[in-house]
């Protein structure tokens with residue numbers, strides 16, 4: 001007699017499969033951290049970033065850490081080339097090793113201070129996930145200007161960061177940030193301040209919305225576009 005079997009058929013690059021496959025490309029501690037990060041980060045965030053990426057072209061991930069989301073998005077968008085920019089040499093090495101293990105060929109990593117602007121001259125989209133509150137305001141503003149200059153007209157920017165309200169949620173986030181990086185300083189700014197900075201840098205079509213998940217983080221996502229020049233008659 002034949003017994004019934006459960007067959008779950010998921011595409012190889014579905015978000016569920018990637019979020020369990022990618023952490024396995026890292027060493028023990030980073031693998032645990034990566035699993036947690038995939039759980040903590042609202043799925044809505046990755047879906048929204050993905051929606052703002054082009055089908056082809058160059059995408060810059062500024063402050064990419066050890067490349068977790070660079071690799072995720074590179075696997076979701078195989079026709080794009082992703083460039084991860086990261087201050088820590090150790091994290092860049094981890095990102096390169098994980099890319100090699102996962103056989104991801106459309107992602108490369110640069111070790112650089114992001115406000116130095118030492119990354120591709122031209123690109124089609126850029127995003128920063130939890131980077132900006134690690135940067136002093138002047139350096140963060142310089143980075144936004146550099147991103148505006150480098151983006152092709154019509155290109156998009158996506159920022160995921162931490163809002164300053166509600167205050168209790170901000171304190172919760174600060175506590176976790178401080179536990180992970182006890183020697184760092186943090187510069188949280190209200191989402192509307194980031195919106196103003198993007199406007200000053202030249203970005204248009206700005207849209208900001210809160211991200212919700214189980215933990216009480218005051219996350220927000222802010223998206224913008226570099227206006228395309230008017231079409232010639």
Ligand SMILES: C[S@@+](CC[C@H](N)C(=O)[O-])C[C@H]1O[C@@H](n2cnc3c(N)ncnc32)[C@H](O)[C@@H]1O
Pocket residue numbers: 037062063064065066068069085086087088091112113114115128129130131134135
């Ligand atoms: C909270 S982690 C986020 C990493 C990654 N985006 C993620 O979501 O997994 C912030 C990262 O930004 C990097 N970073 C901080 N300041 C930077 C700067 N000025 N230039 C480049 N990277 C920076 C840190 O080394 C760290 O890896």
